Amino acid sequence: MSVRTRDSLGGAAAVVGIGATEFSKDSGRSELRLAVEAVRAALDDAGLTPGDVDGMVTFTMDTSPEITVAQAAGMGELSFFSRIHYGGGAACATVQQAALAVATGVADVVVCYRAFNERSGRRFGSGVQRREPSAEGAALGWSLPFGLLTPASWVAMAAQRYLHTYGLTPEAFGHVAVVDRKYAATNPAAYFHGRPITLAEHAASRWIVEPLRLLDCCQETDGGQAIVVTSVERARDLPHPPAVITAAAQGAGRAQEQMTSFYRDDLTGLPEMGVVARQLWRTAGLSPADIDVGILYDHFTPFVLMQLEEFGFCKPGEAAEFVAEERLPLNTHGGQLGEAYLHGMNGIAEGVRQLRGTSVNQIPGAGRVLVTAGTGVPTSGLILGADG
Helix, strand or coil, rough: CCCCCCCCCCCEEEEEEEEECCEEEECCCCCHHHHHEEEEEEEECCCCCCCEEECEECCCCCCCCCCHHHHHHHCCCCCCEEEEEHHHHHHHHHHHHHHHHHCCCCCCCEEEEEEEEEECCCHHHHHHCCCCHHHEEEHHHHCCCHHHHHHHHHHHHHHHHHHHHHHHHHHHHHHHHHHHHHHHHHCCCCCCCCCCHHHHHHHHCCCECCCEHHHCCCCCCEEEEEEEEEEEHHHCCCCCCEEEEEEEEEECCCCCCCCCCCCCCCCCCCCHHHHHHHHHHHHCCCCHHCCEECCCCCEEEHHHHHHHHCCCCCCCHHHHHHCCCCCCCCCCCCCCCCCCCCCCHHHHHHHHHHHCCCCCCCCCCCCCCEEEECCCCCEEEEEECCCC
């Protein structure tokens, strides 16, 4: 695949199992145990055993190595193991890597996983602390001395420019928070189950970094999530209808940095997600009108709006109205603002549930789901579809 041509991966592999721990603020157990619990749950869901697994994929940020998880989960020999960089941007790329391995015969059954104690342990929202010297750190060094120390502060720069360019107020971001929390309120697995919010409550929440308020920022979560990928042919013999990987893509834009791409000509979009969007539409042969559900990475509300615009669901500056009118069901699990912050892996699971018809907020007739990974960083995306 390249940024210019259609690839041949689509339709070769499918998600056949999903499994997670509970989502909490204090898991009380190690990240390795969370990973193993999620992996075993996903394999049980798929009707497979640890002995069936010969491939593993996770994030570079995960503290539980593939071979350690394999050993603890009772797996045997592995022919494939891989890690994806850039934090939440890795989520959908783990599934892409699994699909590539399956499609090329490198592995037969691949488990993708992510597990962390992100609330009771290392909190990403606390900002840059004790980083090892790196080229990425050098790039951050241009921003840190001026007080841009946290993810919220980095996103706030682009968010402020977005509001200025399109003549909007911070209420534009509130529509995303309200929709997410609406779905979380009816999802028993969500941390904010039973707790919807209004636009007024969004506007009354405290400032974090202007123009971002508390309710524009995702929560911090302890937990684990795993995804099982195999061939479409094998998937048809397993308990659940396969969620076919119709298209999968990664993307990095020009002048790309990790969360601080402030030297681009324009700060009102997400060029890296634009790369992903073009690849997904080209490979799948689809357009925004063909998507039934959108599971868009929502660590911060402004970047949900920019994603909708990068994918062509609406014109630049019009995404807030698009969300307010609920023209596309978004984050039906409650997203990372409402359900849990699992670096986007729980969003992939929700996409699978929508295709199976088992979501607690099921969209009737859902046959194609768009899922995206972390924004502001090199990122990834998926289009999942029903078999046949």
